[in-house]
Amino acid sequence: xxxxxxxxxxxxxxxxxxxxxxxxxxxxxxxxxxxxxxxxxxxxxxxxxxxxxxxxxxxxxxxxxxxxxxxxxxxxxxxxxxxxxxxxxxxxxxxxxxxxxxxxxxxxxxxxxxxxxxxxxxxxxxxxxxxxxxxxxxxxxxxxxxxxxxxxxxxxxxxxxxxxxxxxxxxxxxxxxxxxxxxxxxxxxxxxxxxxxxxxxxxxxxxxxxxxxxxxxxxxxxxxxxxxxxxxxxxxxxxxxxxxxxxxxxxxxxxxxxxxxxxxxxxxxxxxxxxxxxxxxxxxxxxxxxxxxxxxxxxxxxxxxxxxxxxxxxxxxxxxxxxxxxxxxxxxxxxxxxxxxxxxxxxxxxxxxxxxxxxxxxxxxxxxxxxxxxxxxxxxxxxxxxxxxxxxxxxxxxxxxxxxxxxxxxxxxxxxxxxxxxxxxxxxxxxxxxxxxxxxxxxxxxxxxxxxxxxxxxxxxxxxxxxxxxxxxxxxxxxxxxxxxxxxxxxxxxxxxxxxxxxxxxxxxxxxxxxxxxxxxxxxxxxxxxxxxxxxxxxxxxxxxxxxxxxxxxxxxxxxxxxxxxxxxxxxxxxxxxxxxxxxxxxxxxxxxxxxxxxxxxxxxxxxxxxxxxxxxxxxxxxxxxxxxxxxxxxxxxxxxxxxxxxxxxxxxxxxxxxxxxxxxxxxxxxxxxxxxxxxxxx
Numbered sequence: 001x002x003x004x005x006x007x008x009x010x011x012x013x014x015x016x017x018x019x020x021x022x023x024x025x026x027x028x029x030x031x032x033x034x035x036x037x038x039x040x041x042x043x044x045x046x047x048x049x050x051x052x053x054x055x056x057x058x059x060x061x062x063x064x065x066x067x068x069x070x071x072x073x074x075x076x077x078x079x080x081x082x083x084x085x086x087x088x089x090x091x092x093x094x095x096x097x098x099x100x101x102x103x104x105x106x107x108x109x110x111x112x113x114x115x116x117x118x119x120x121x122x123x124x125x126x127x128x129x130x131x132x133x134x135x136x137x138x139x140x141x142x143x144x145x146x147x148x149x150x151x152x153x154x155x156x157x158x159x160x161x162x163x164x165x166x167x168x169x170x171x172x173x174x175x176x177x178x179x180x181x182x183x184x185x186x187x188x189x190x191x192x193x194x195x196x197x198x199x200x201x202x203x204x205x206x207x208x209x210x211x212x213x214x215x216x217x218x219x220x221x222x223x224x225x226x227x228x229x230x231x232x233x234x235x236x237x238x239x240x241x242x243x244x245x246x247x248x249x250x251x252x253x254x255x256x257x258x259x260x261x262x263x264x265x266x267x268x269x270x271x272x273x274x275x276x277x278x279x280x281x282x283x284x285x286x287x288x289x290x291x292x293x294x295x296x297x298x299x300x301x302x303x304x305x306x307x308x309x310x311x312x313x314x315x316x317x318x319x320x321x322x323x324x325x326x327x328x329x330x331x332x333x334x335x336x337x338x339x340x341x342x343x344x345x346x347x348x349x350x351x352x353x354x355x356x357x358x359x360x361x362x363x364x365x366x367x368x369x370x371x372x373x374x375x376x377x378x379x380x381x382x383x384x385x386x387x388x389x390x391x392x393x394x395x396x397x398x399x400x401x402x403x404x405x406x407x408x409x410x411x412x413x414x415x416x417x418x419x420x421x422x423x424x425x426x427x428x429x430x431x432x433x434x435x436x437x438x439x440x441x442x443x444x445x446x447x448x449x450x451x452x453x454x455x456x457x458x459x460x461x462x463x464x465x466x467x468x469x470x471x472x473x474x475x476x477x478x479x480x481x482x483x484x485x486x487x488x489x490x491x492x493x494x495x496x497x498x499x500x501x502x503x504x505x506x507x508x509x510x511x512x513x514x515x516x517x518x519x520x521x522x523x524x525x526x527x528x529x530x531x532x533x534x535x536x537x538x539x540x541x542x543x544x545x546x547x548x549x550x551x552x553x554x555x556x557x558x559x560x561x562x563x564x565x566x567x568x569x570x571x572x573x574x575x576x577x578x579x580x581x582x583x584x585x586x587x588x589x590x591x592x593x594x595x596x597x598x599x600x601x602x603x604x605x606x607x608x609x610x611x612x613x614x615x616x617x618x619x620x621x622x623x624x625x626x627x628x629x630x631x632x633x634x635x636x637x638x639x640x641x642x643x644x645x646x647x648x649x650x651x652x653x654x655x656x657x658x659x660x661x662x663x664x665x666x667x668x669x670x671x672x673x674x675x676x677x678x679x680x681x682x683x
Contacts, residue, residue, distance in 0.1 A: 026056045027135035031127075031148035032108075034167045037155025041117035044152065047108040047170055048131065055137050060090035060101035062211050064218045067100055067141065068134045070109055075128035075587060075662055079116035086110040088173035089247065089255035092207060092277035095138050099218035099277065101209055102136075108170040115154075125152040130664035132648065140295065143648075147664045175247050175255030183263030184215075184244055191216045191237035192265045194230045195248055195258055204251045207275035208233045208258075211245040227269030249275065296455045303348075303459020330471070336415040337461070337468030343419020345457035351423065352453025374514055377506050378521060380424065384499035385522045386529075387421075391492035394529050423457060575629030578641060586628055586659075593659040594622065594681070597632035597641060604670065605654045612672035621678055 029050045038044035048070065050058050059067040074082050088107050093100045113127070127150040135144045183194045193208065206224050210216050220236035231248070243262065249255045467473045499522070507515035576582065578595065586593055596613070598605040612618065622629060632641045634653050645655060648667075656668035658680050666680055 025135075025144060025146075026142060027052045027058045027133065027144055029131060029133070029144075029146050029148075031129065031150055032166075033127075033150050033152065034163055035157060035159045036151070037153055037158060038113075038115060039157035040115055040119040040121075040154055042115055042157055043112045044115065045167055046111050046113060046127075046150070047167065048111070048148070049106070049108045050103065050133075051106040052104060052135070056135050057093065057100075057102040057104045057137075058107070058133060058135065060103070060209070061085065061087045062101060062209065062213065063134075064092075064101040065098040066095075067102070067136060068132075071132040073130040073132075073587065073659075073665060074584075075130075075590075075664070076113075077125045077127075078588075078590075079118070080125060080127075081114045083112040083114065086174050088170070089175055089249050089253045090209065091249075091253075092209070092275070094219060094277045097219060100136075101218075107173065110167075110170060110174065119154045121154050123154045125154070126150075126662070127152060128663055173253060175257045177257045178259070182258045182260040183265060184260040185262065185265050186237045186241045189237055190234055191241055191244075192232060192234045193244060193258070193260050194227075194232045194263070194265045195256075196229060197226070197231040199226065199229050202251070203231065203272060205273060205275040206231060206233065206248060206250040207277075208235070209247045209249065211247065212242065214238060215241040215244045222274045224272040224274040225269040226272055227266040230266045230269075231272070232265060232269065233274075295452055299452045299455035300459035300462065303456040304462050306456075306460055307463055330468075333468040335412055337464045339412040339415035340419040340422075340464055341458065341461035343416040343421075344423045344461045345419075345454050347420045347423030348457030348460070349450050349454045352456075353450055356449055374506060377502055378514075378518055381499055381502040381506060381518050382521055382525055383421065384495055384502060385525055388492050388495040388499060389526060389529050391495060392489060394526070419461065422460060575631045578630055578632035578644075580640060580644060583630060583659075586630075590661045592625060592627045592661045592681070593630055594627050594657075594677075595630045595632070595659065596656045597634055597645065597653045599634040599653050608654060608656075608670075608672040612674050612677055615674055618674055618677055621681065625681060627681060 027050050029048055032047045032049055034045040034047075052058055059069050061069045063069055069087075070085065072082075072085075076082065087109055088103070090101045090103055093102045093104075115125075119125075127148075129148045131146045131148060133144050133146075134141045136142070178196065180196050182196065185192050197203065203226065208222060210218065215238060217236045217238055222233055222235045224234075225232050233248075244258075244260045246258050247255050248258055503515060503518050503522075506518045575594075578597070583593065583595065598609065621627075632638070632644070632653075632655075634641050634645075645653070648655060648657075654670055656670075656672065658666045658668060660666070660681075668676060668680055
């Protein structure tokens with residue numbers, strides 16, 4: 001026990017270290033103005049200056065296969081407008097087969113503010129902006145945030161010589177737009193782009209960065225050749241490649257911006273040595289594993305805390321029955337714990353792998369994506385109906401979950417599938433430590449990302465592993481007795497409630513048609529169980545064929561039923577539906593906003609809404625302070641919401657943000673109370 005306590009102490013110390021790592025400013029940034037006294041009706045240049053620490057890097061506008069460029073949330077005075085960000089020339093960095101477009105040295109991202117002409121001399125203009133970006137090493141990415149503030153005052157527009165020299169130096173690092181279009185063609189899986197480039201101009205190690213993601217594979221090698229006044233870059237094309245915009249890097253951090261149209265590519269010419277991206281592969285000797293270790297421990301902690309979430313409670317009841325039946329038997333407890341752990345870990349890794357594969361294919365999805373599909377919700381509904389029927393004694397099948405474990409010594413298969421079920425129903429929940437781990441999983445190479453998902457499953461299974469392998473904990477379990485039958489019936493209640501909730505979710509996703517499909521499929525399944533209980537062998541066989549056929553038809557029907565229900569959660573909750581453009585407009589108007597993301601399948605979300613958001617005192621507080629409520633409903637797949645969540649380091653819901661009238665957004669915790677909301681909006 002002393003060893004276990006030491007292990008737990010070390011784990012919590014590690015979690016604290018991970019939290020400290022997340023708070024470190026590994027790619028620190030600051031905001032600088034070329035002049036603090038601009039004239040009215042003029043432009044003033046600002047610079048976001050970043051200075052990565054040794055071994056860290058930031059990202060270009062298009063980060064490549066992984067990463068995230070600078071994301072800004074402006075709070076500007078009336079009439080002041082911010083232009084597009086102007087990025088310096090990046091460098092390519094290949095990490096474990098993924099191409100990253102990065103900055104490893106100090107750099108500045110410029111932006112121009114346009115000032116209106118009706119500003120009197122001496123007027124103060126408070127500039128507030130919230131920045132989100134990534135600070136990464138070769139093995140780990142940590143979300144970074146910064147609140148930047150400047151006070152401009154309308155004046156004579158004079159610029160100090162030192163400031164002008166500094167900004168001119170930063171401007172020289174920006175790529176220059178090409179004054180004529182390039183040409184491109186795709187043939188035999190290759191993408192060729194011909195860029196106008198004088199034959200007499202020096203050219204050293206050219207490399208092409210695509211600003212659009214639909215044309216070339218970023219990590220593919222590039223070749224270059226010169227033909228008269230053309231530079232031709234050739235690389236691997238993606239299917240259905242489109243016209244391309246991008247940046248040609250050459251020489252020492254020089255670059256030109258390119259836009260291409262379809263056209264003929266010159267033949268022949270002389271080969272040019274293209275830039276070979278620096279990088280590190282898997283197992284590089286100088287790749288520090290420390291950051292990944294922190295994230296793995298955070299994922300384990302997140303999985304461990306998921307056992308306290310309401311979405312996992314019904315499955316814990318199933319495991320409680322199995323542990324109670326084991327009655328202190330060390331051999332059976334360990335066998336069942338390992339089988340349960342295997343089911344959880346493999347399922348979490350499989351779900352994570354499927355999510356990564358779909359995202360790599362262009363799908364904007366997040367954690368718990370499978371619950372956005374009516375056919376999968378129908379599958380879970382029928383599974384919960386089957387478990388409920390099993391718990392009330394309607395049927396007993398060898399190897400099926402709890403019924404088999406209670407009746408026989410052998411319950412390994414049941415424990416494994418109970419672990420699979422635990423992983424499936426736990427995915428709607430996100431909790432402490434999970435946000436950083438799962439957000440990083442979307443940015444890491446596939447192997448490291450899958451390790452994070454497996455660590456999440458290990459955290460879910462950890463309590464049962466400890467009970468199985470720590471005799472003192474196992475001895476605290478009650479002995480088997482008549483109470484097991486009553487407890488088994490009691491556990492049928494939360495399982496039935498879960499089935500009802502899934503039926504409601506099916507209705508929310510597919511309307512009345514989906515609900516009827518769910519009810520009829522559940523009735524067919526219960527009828528099958530009843531026939532198995534009393535019917536003869538031939539009757540059972542015929543019933544099985546009919547039931548399986550009916551369930552296949554029902555599943556197909558659920559898949560084909562369109563998502564006919566409008567996204568009316570916002571109207572029901574008295575708020576506006578999430579729209580990023582509308583959010584920006586409200587921010588420009590100086591309106592305070594409470595923005596949160598929810599889903600009908602997210603139990604934590606619904607508990608928070610009932611306990612803290614949809615309450616009379618909260619609604620009155622919002623009315624008194626003029627706070628606009630905006631709601632992102634992630635019940636069904638929504639690429640815009642998925643992108644917004646990813647920009648905030650999240651892969652799932654819930655997410656709660658408060659935007660004051662003037663200032664930067666405040667992120668609220670994932671477990672809400674009316675007091676937390678009142679304290680946040682009252683600041």
